[in-house]
Amino acid sequence: MTINNIKSLILTFIFFVPFTLLIFDSNVLFPYITTKAIIFRILITITLPFAFYLFLLDKNPLEKLKSNYLLLSFFLFFFFYSLSGFLGFNPFRSFWGNAERMEGIWSLLFYLFYFFILFLLFTLEPNYKKTLFYSFLIISFFISFIEIQQYFTLGAKRPSATLGNPTYIGFFNLLIFFVILYFIFEEKNSLTKFFYFLVMIFNLISLLTSETRGSLLGLFIGISAFFLYYFFFSKIERIKKIKIFAFSLSFFLVFLFLIYYTPIASKLPGFNRLNETLRNPISVFPRLFAWKIFFDAFKARPILGYGPETEPMVFFKFFDTKIYEYETAIFDRPHNKFVQILVNSGILGFTSFFLIFLSFFLFLFKNKELNLLQKSSLTGFVFSYLAQNFTLFDMQASYLVFFFGLSLFYPKMEYKFDEKKFIRPYIILVSGLSLIFLTFHLQHYYILYKMIKISKDPDTSYTSREFLKLASLPVNPFLTEQAIHNTFSYFYYSFQKKSFKSLDDIYIIKEVMKTAYEKEPHDTRLIFKYADFLYQLLLIHYSNNLPYKAYFDELQKIMEKSINFYPKNPELRLIYAEYLANFYKLSNLNLKDKIIKILEDGEKIFASYARYYFGEYLILKNISPELAKEKLKISVKKYDFRNEKNLLFVLETSEKLKDKEIFFEVVKIVENKNFSTQTKEKLEQIKYYFLNYSTSSN
Structure with missing residues (x-):
């Protein structure tokens, strides 16, 4: 040539x-x-x-x-x-x-x-x-x-x-x-x-x-x-x-x-x-x-x-x-x-x-x-x-x-080619590296293509094993994406549809999630997905009288490790407390003090963050009603309702949860304030709803 x-x-x-x-x-x-x-x-x-x-x-x-x-x-x-x-x-x-x-x-x-x-x-x-x-x-x-x-x-x-x-x-x-x-x-x-x-x-x-x-x-x-x-x-x-x-x-x-x-x-x-x-x-x-x-x-x-x-x-x-x-x-x-x-x-x-x-x-x-x-x-x-x-x-x-x-801007340079020059070792090296690179490129495409293809298969036994094969590859740069976007989504969809043939398929999916988490334990998306997966596994085992302690312990370990690494992330603390609160209501395990401690430790970091206190109220209202009311009052006082998005968020949450406690606490603060027509209409609409809801309840 x-x-x-x-x-x-x-x-x-x-x-x-x-x-x-x-x-x-x-x-x-x-x-x-x-x-x-x-x-x-x-x-x-x-x-x-x-x-x-x-x-x-x-x-x-x-x-x-x-x-x-x-x-x-x-x-x-x-x-x-x-x-x-x-x-x-x-x-x-x-x-x-x-x-x-x-x-x-x-x-x-x-x-x-x-x-x-x-x-x-x-x-x-x-x-x-x-x-x-x-x-x-x-x-x-x-x-x-x-x-x-x-x-x-x-x-x-x-x-x-x-x-x-x-x-x-x-x-x-x-x-x-x-x-x-x-x-x-x-x-x-x-x-x-x-x-x-x-x-x-x-x-x-x-x-x-x-x-x-x-x-x-x-x-x-x-x-x-x-x-x-x-x-x-x-x-x-x-x-x-x-x-x-x-x-x-x-x-x-x-x-x-x-x-x-x-x-x-x-x-x-x-x-x-x-x-x-x-x-x-x-x-x-x-x-x-x-x-x-x-x-x-x-x-x-x-x-x-x-x-x-x-x-x-x-x-x-x-x-x-x-x-x-x-x-x-x-x-x-x-x-x-x-x-x-x-x-x-x-x-x-x-x-x-x-x-x-x-x-x-x-x-x-x-x-x-x-x-x-x-x-x-x-x-x-x-x-x-x-x-x-x-x-x-x-x-x-x-x-x-x-x-x-x-x-x-590169100008023409004078190249003097010496076709007798001995460069074969260098060319062999570059060609060899290029072949290795090419192998990686094709493997990467195969992984990404396979992820989508197998997630479309309704056979949970086949799909879970194929997910595990991908997760077991010596080099899989996209394992985190596989776990978050494919494996977890497939599990959740199939679980809702009751498509799993046996618990073994779910255990295989757990191996995929665990492998991904161990490779990148500080990826917040993966933390939330894996924690949610473990919580679902915990509920499956508890409701079927199967051993559940290992999953409960692993869930706690992951969430506590993540909170220590990301102390400034309020969602980690709130979601962890919510998992414990939901399981506490279901199992009556002695978790109440732990839930309160997790939440109140967060107040030292999120002292000025109104939505954190609001989250505490939502978690505690069925566990410790009096303490929950205190958190709600603090939250409402800390909210800047001049920003109408905050007001609409709280109002819509009260309406969605049919929680008049939230609504009337907010009304005390904002009753005589000036807001846009849209916000005023929303306020009156929810007020009318709660008044009628209270009457019909009586």
């Missing part, structure tokens, strides 16, 4: 990489995410031996890397990112990531390979940049077309095309906008320029229909950066610079006026949510509190952080109940790339991350081949990326465009 044939082969595989963004696979757990990532990794893995062959065949391959500070800075970031994972909270999860996000060290490794392959291709043949650009151009057109069609034709609110999340669409369109701008300023043919411009407009409309506030702000910041770069580095006359500055300032003022003062902003896609947020910023408060939680975690472990993909653990480890005053939100990401890197990789990871951008601008300033408008476009590209990541995080759609955009 000739050198040119190998180059063409590499280009072909990389050309199809952006097409992975069109994949939707209903045969796996997360149809918009998982298969995209696996196919991307397969394409990169197949390309690796050919890429390394070309690279190593050069007479001085390392010389190409020595001066490439951008690639070296990314290597450095990957090193600290990996080190933080291996020394962090959960090395297994940090390395493999999970099926929902498909991130982690394993994922970043293939983006590193992707970036290296782009470097190799573009320094060998700069004209390949345009070839790969066409791939992104085609894909962005299809994704934008689907997005716009879903918005206007199907009436979908904030559609997500093939990416599964409207914010991903906005981020993708934002980055593509500046990439197209770069090639518009490179292109000489007017007709081709016009075509690029049309696709760019398509992406812009798609960005707006995604209604992603961060992308709209990123667009504004990116365009501003474009003009500022052009303003400072152009050699045009001062009067023209003043005009450019005046135009930029006018653009800024018009943008502010449009999104805040004009009624049209509330009707325009994209601007409507931005306008709403500026007028009522309460919707962003949960995110701000999440940043605070994660930043508190960073301060406790600032050097290397907790490792990639440990953010859900960190969130509950440093949890602050104030976030629930605005939204009962659980953040598995800070929704801020910079805070995320501080948390999972510490100062060392954060510093190396910004070295990537310093290296980029160093190369950009030195580059003599790009014209000023192209450099301005890449400046806008980078600043829009950073701006969007201030309120989001990266995913496959953003990574692919980001690394392509960063690699556009």
